Amino acid sequence: MAKILENHLVADDFCLMKVEADNDAKMGQFYMLRAWDKFPVLSRPISVFDSDGKTVSFLYKVVGQGTEIFQSLQPGADITIDGPHGSGFPDAQGKIALVGGGVGIAPLYLAAKRLKQAHPDSTVDVYLGFSGQPMLVDEYEQAADKVTVNVGGFVTDDIDPTGYDVIMTCGPEIMMRVLYKKCVDAGARAKVYVSMENRMACGIGACLVCTCKTRSGNKRACKDGPVMEGWEVFG
Amino acid sequence: MAKILENHLVADDFCLMKVEADNDAKMGQFYMLRAWDKFPVLSRPISVFDSDGKTVSFLYKVVGQGTEIFQSLQPGADITIDGPHGSGFPDAQGKIALVGGGVGIAPLYLAAKRLKQAHPDSTVDVYLGFSGQPMLVDEYEQAADKVTVNVGGFVTDDIDPTGYDVIMTCGPEIMMRVLYKKCVDAGARAKVYVSMENRMACGIGACLVCTCKTRSGNKRACKDGPVMEGWEVFG
Amino acid sequence: MSKRLETVFAGVTFKNPVALASGTCGFGKEFNEYFDIQRLGGLCSKGLTLHPCLGNDGIRVWETPSGVMNSVGMENPGIQHFIDCDLERMNALDLVNIVNMGGHSEEDYLEGVALLNDHPLDLLELNISCPNTKAGCMSFGLKAEVARDIVRKVRAVCRHKLVVKLSPNAEDVVALARVCQEEGADGVSLTNTYQAMAIDIKKRRPVFENVYAGLSGPAIKPISLRMVHQVAHGVDIPVMGIGGIATWQDAIEFIMAGAQVVQIGAASFMDPRLCLDVIDGMERFLEENKIDNISEICGII
């Protein structure tokens, strides 16, 4: 059980929740969140938006019964956060692009922060695609070198992949697929990492409901991922 | 949806909830309470403890998932109270005894109040049986002429049925059965009314899961009851 | 309301495809105090038997995770009493009047049908699937050849349109539905409740006097939906989908799986008006998706 410190709307249907935590998370990892007893059965996987060893933050979109319960929680209330789970984004340097669509922008904030922290000489450009109201753009601007915001269009249109050494992306599968293809088509040298948010049950690698069939064999999104190499998934 | 005005513990595991209501209830009636969407499936039948046309109060024992949710509700929160349902206690006068065991004391508060109100010359004696900490004794004393409290024993031992014209009772079936038998054995003239709290589903008389097989045929506790005549049920 | 939801089932027109399931709505009287039940497409009566029946002793309802077990045991006033006191009122309503009938023996069924033959009603729902009686009912609905026998005999005497209500406990529900079709049923409805058990571990005995009871409610919806899909693809007669429907989305799933009409049972216990939300939600869905009539999506999966 962890105590909720903050939990508020940051845009239509998007909430930011800050929770006490006694462990640190890596960028791209996620926790299994649960704020109920036995109904619904499954816990909800939510990426780490931010983490500092004492607290962890989640950016989540209210889409159904689980996230509706999350939204209803007041600061001071308890929530079970089991994790962090998964591999996370790999360390990287050079010219880095982080490309997020919708709530897929969530893991990119910590990624930007950590990458800049570890390699102040690297440049980290962030591309954020929104279908509705943009959010948290200031925060991303503080963390990254450059932030490009796309509202209502295709964020993949905004990026020239040839300029980058590493591209990390999280968002709808179709967006990540288009981005990967754009890189290949452009002959970009960039190594592409994608975060696969398959539906999960156990979240710890035991039940095989989150399997991605990749070119390097079956991978569990929860344990071997969620971050995988673009060519494995889309190549 | 009704707004909760008060909701607090009055003894170990017993809570009193006061809710805004736009209708008045009769003594011995109940409402179907629900403070969740689809889980658990069934609403919870709870007797009217008090009602004044603008508010209705419930005295409930926290025993399981539904009542645990009730207990967690804060003033200001919404709850669905569907009702009032059922026949309630009949009007009566003369020497009246109200005998309750455990949470079965709940409907007797309004009964005492209403009977005294309607017939100031009648005497209303209340017998309250508790297995643990007694509660709300002051309140019952204000409403009734005399209150007898039994803790840890059998409240049915405390009453001499021969002195009464009417006895109304609510509590564990075994208690009501013993009381009825005591009346018969003593040759008491008292008319006995029992409140049958069978498990319910619809609460409105449509599903027949709450049927009491009585000497005057099948009766639906929710619609034809919960109050029935003692001889019908135990005779 | 538009005619978007209008459905024809075995020649009977439902103004919308939502009915209340047998045993969960009495004969409609109590629900009518909540809303005008004529907003419904149909109403299934409490299961009737030839003779009045007092039903089971002991606890009759038990809650389970997202489900409800019941052991009412066919309590009902008998067919004659129904004819005398309820049938006329039900027929006068602007909805499809579905009379549900069970039995403890073959004679019960046949005499019951004969009694009802002389009175108007829209559909006769033959319950060979109630798991809550000691003798009869569900035992007619487990094996296809046993069911064939009773459906054939009932069909031979029954002058009403006949819908056979199937049990999810059947050995092979598709085979059973085929048998009903072969024997001239005008439609089938499924599912009735699932035979299930609960134990009171403190008292060390079954919760129900009959040991087993019938499970229904949202818990079982995915299984009933599968069976409806199988049956709808296995027969040509129309199908009523039943089992755990609690939202308009659930209802649309059953329609897409091949049900022409759906019935709502246990979910009414959440709120007697829930069926209205289902009807309104379906109407909205059709409108938003520019579907002129629900039949366009019936059985598309």
Added chain:
Amino acid sequence: MSKRLETVFAGVTFKNPVALASGTCGFGKEFNEYFDIQRLGGLCSKGLTLHPCLGNDGIRVWETPSGVMNSVGMENPGIQHFIDCDLERMNALDLVNIVNMGGHSEEDYLEGVALLNDHPLDLLELNISCPNTKAGCMSFGLKAEVARDIVRKVRAVCRHKLVVKLSPNAEDVVALARVCQEEGADGVSLTNTYQAMAIDIKKRRPVFENVYAGLSGPAIKPISLRMVHQVAHGVDIPVMGIGGIATWQDAIEFIMAGAQVVQIGAASFMDPRLCLDVIDGMERFLEENKIDNISEICGII
């Protein structure tokens, strides 16, 4: 811990009657990061097949009211890989090592059994009940006479103790269990998942590529409990009870209904440590009720 929970199942001693169900705990590695899995009575491996199997495409999990549908489709590394990489570790654990094996064809089963014959393990759980593969598996477990054939052939070659895992979709689960007993199975376990369906009404297609998938979790507990009760009263070989167990009370219900051992599946998704609460709760219940050994309440209902 006292010996209150110690149970003997087909000659194999479980220090407590709680195992994790096949497919929900991998080969135990991941759970062992949460707690010492040796606190468990037993562990069922992910269902193995002769050849490695990639499992199904598309969505593999879907939540339903109090239930979970899965369509993993027997993804596994194959028996040989299991023998090479996991078996030794599992055998070294202080718990009953239950190896679950499925198959797409008779040959698969027989060759798989032959491969496992040469290696130690405690119990072989023969899965003839997985609803998630296009060919095989559950189709062996629907009709008693089909099951008889495969159980007989497996029994003829299998040198391990053999527990047959039964499907709730079977036409007659008691008949099926009897067949297993007649053919020399050392025990049966039930239930596997219920064949069920979900429809994506926006996309107008089934959620699962296989159309149907397997439902488990608390939703189906009352039905599985009933089947376990029927089977335990219908056979003399021991029974493992499975299906929706999520609390120690649930587990006690299955024991009272006649199961010697219980397995926990989907409920572990609520919390991987939930099984420990079940074990502790059972121990407490026995203590409070002055029951020296769980066998005293096994099958008392």
